[in-house]
Structure formats: C-alpha cells, structure tokens
Amino acid sequence: MSDGEKEVKRIPDATVARLPIYLRSLLELSADTLTVSSEQLADSAGVNAAKVRKDLSYLGSYGTRGVGYDVEYLQSQMRRALGLTHDWPVVIVGIGNLGAALANYGGFGDRGYPVAALVDADPDVVGTEYGGLVVQPASSLADVVREHGIGIGVITTPAAAAQDVADALIEAGVNSILNFAPTVVTVPDGVSLRKVDLAVEMQILSFYQQRRES
C-alpha cells in the first residue's frame, strides 16, 4: 500500500486535523532535509511518535525504520490528501469589521483559498469594496456561489445572523463552513463546520493570566 494505489482508508477526524500541522512542519524543514522521523513530526502536533506513524499510515505512508519518511513524497501525499493541488474559492458573508479585515487579508489567497466574493445583507454595505471585491447583496448568494464554483463559506456576521447565513450557504450548495460568529451553528450531516472564536481564545488566556496574578 506504500504507493497509495489502494483506496485510502477512512481517515479519522482527529488525524485529519493533524495533517495540516504535519504539513506545516515539513514545510519548515530546511530545503536540504531529505528525510524526517516520526519523533520530529510528533513534537509539532503535540502527540507521540506512535500516533504520528498511525496517522501517516492512513495516507499509505509507512516510512523506513532507522531512516524515517521521505520529506518530498510525504509533502506531496499531504497536499493531495488536503486538496492543496488546486484552489478552493471562498465567499465571506458578513462584511463588518472582521469580514472586511479578512477580505483585505491576503493570507487566504496565498494558501490556495482565494476570496472570490463578499456578501452582506445591509444595503449600505452592498457596493462597497474590500480587497478588490465589491460586496454583493445577500439575495445574490446562490448566483455568486454558482458563478465562482464556491465550496467554502466564511461566516463573519453577528451571532444572531449566523445560523440563517449557514442555512443559506448550504442551500446555495456550499458544504464547508468556517464560522467566526460567536455562536453555535448547527449543520446537517455531510456539511463540514469549523469554528474560530477569538473571544474564546482571549478568555482562556485571561483565565490563566488572572490565576497567575492572584
């Protein structure tokens, strides 16, 4: 199975979540590094080496005892697994402070996730421009998704609007959602949802900061 010809085993979610971390570690190795050990990759993801070997086995990668994994081959396997062999256009819905910030942030496009469209429900926001894109009305969401072949939606609305926007994205055919709105959004089976809540991160930090100071 080392050549990946056989169908890849169903990869557990926890493994999927570590693959980008491994890939990042591989990209940080110096250019002349030909092989990498499971121990080296383990540190980056906060797991042990046995877990790394198990994770990589799902990609059909087994490495060589005493030598490790071929860096270039492992990179290409990860890129293929993570869908990094082509671009994934993204729509950002909710162009308030955070949405505008992300629209202006070039980091998505650099990584293969170009922001293809911006959408907002507020008539005063529609027509404004961020990162070279004109904000479209919420009513055109389905058209925008179809036109740009968008599979990933980023929600940056206020909490109260997030569920309706998620529903509209799914209705429009978007199956992957990254939710920045500070609320719980539910999606049906078959739709992927990830969330980033900056307030949660800050509150965890202030918990420890307070404990330290007391």
Next chain:
Amino acid sequence: MSDGEKEVKRIPDATVARLPIYLRSLLELSADTLTVSSEQLADSAGVNAAKVRKDLSYLGSYGTRGVGYDVEYLQSQMRRALGLTHDWPVVIVGIGNLGAALANYGGFGDRGYPVAALVDADPDVVGTEYGGLVVQPASSLADVVREHGIGIGVITTPAAAAQDVADALIEAGVNSILNFAPTVVTVPDGVSLRKVDLAVEMQILSFYQQRRES
C-alpha cells in the same frame, strides 16, 4: 462550597477551555430565562451533561436537581473565573495584513481585551496608524508593555519571526500569547500560549470538501 468561599479547586485545562463556551451559551439565553439545565449547556460544548456538571463543580456550582443552575449566578461565577470583571490590554506584534486587520477589528475591545499598542520591526511600518493607534518600533516593546500594563500579546508576524517575538514578549513580562503566525512557538512553563491558524482550518475544510467531491 456552593458560595465559592472555599478555595476553588485547580481547574483542568479542558474545563477552562469549555468555560467560555458555556458563558456564550448563557449569554444567548433570552433575558427572562432564570435557570438552565446541564443538558442545555452540554449541547453547546459538544460534551454530555455529566461533564457539564463536573466542569461547573470546579466553580463551586452544583445546581439544583430538577431545576438546574441559576443563570445570573452562573454567569457571574464564569465572568469572575475568566477574568472578565476588568479589561485586559493587548499588544499586537507584526502589523502586516492580518495584524492591521485585527487592529482595525473592534471585536477585541468590545469583549474586554482592548488593543493598547501595535508594534512592528519594519521602519516603514512604524509610525503608520491603524484603529487609532500608531505603530511603535520593536525596540520599544518592553516600554509599551510596562506603560499600558499589558499581559496579553498577539503575534501576527510571518512564521520566521514568531519565536523571537514570543521570546521578546515574555522578556518584557507578557505571560499570555495568542499566536496567529503559521508556525510552532514554544514558551516556558508558566506562560500561556493559544494559537489560531486560519490555514489549518481551511485545509481541514478542503480535505472534507475534496472527499465529498470525489
């Protein structure tokens, strides 16, 4: 122990990470909701009700069988535990696209984490203004931290600079770091580190998106 008089038990990290989620759920309840069950809170955090009860017991909250938890009291306990009873000024280091975006984003200040200072190593960036703050040179980091009583640092530098910036923040007395740079940063014991990697989130989504399409 229901009145929190006794010293609060050492709260496990996993519980700390769920407290902001519980708090968010409490804030989303309608204003006339007086009590909440562990089952209601469980859904929001993706754990079961027994885990919620265990988590809340660390705050000295036990609820009443058949009634649940007093919403207002639970909120105030969480706010106190998470340090939300006062502001925590923040410094953002690395004012590229993402740093500038976060500086302009009002969301931190709204939640009790006002951005007090911006710092960058690039002389061309120093002196520019975002969100009403003038970017300070890297050499003034320690002064800035002392002057504003900053306990939390946000790193938005390129990957290559992140570890040096983390070291400089810690040297300046900052004990809590939120790292957006797409790299692993290590910190000594006693320093809290959280990370947000937008590329990782997108790659996890494209993994599933690709699997769905194939």
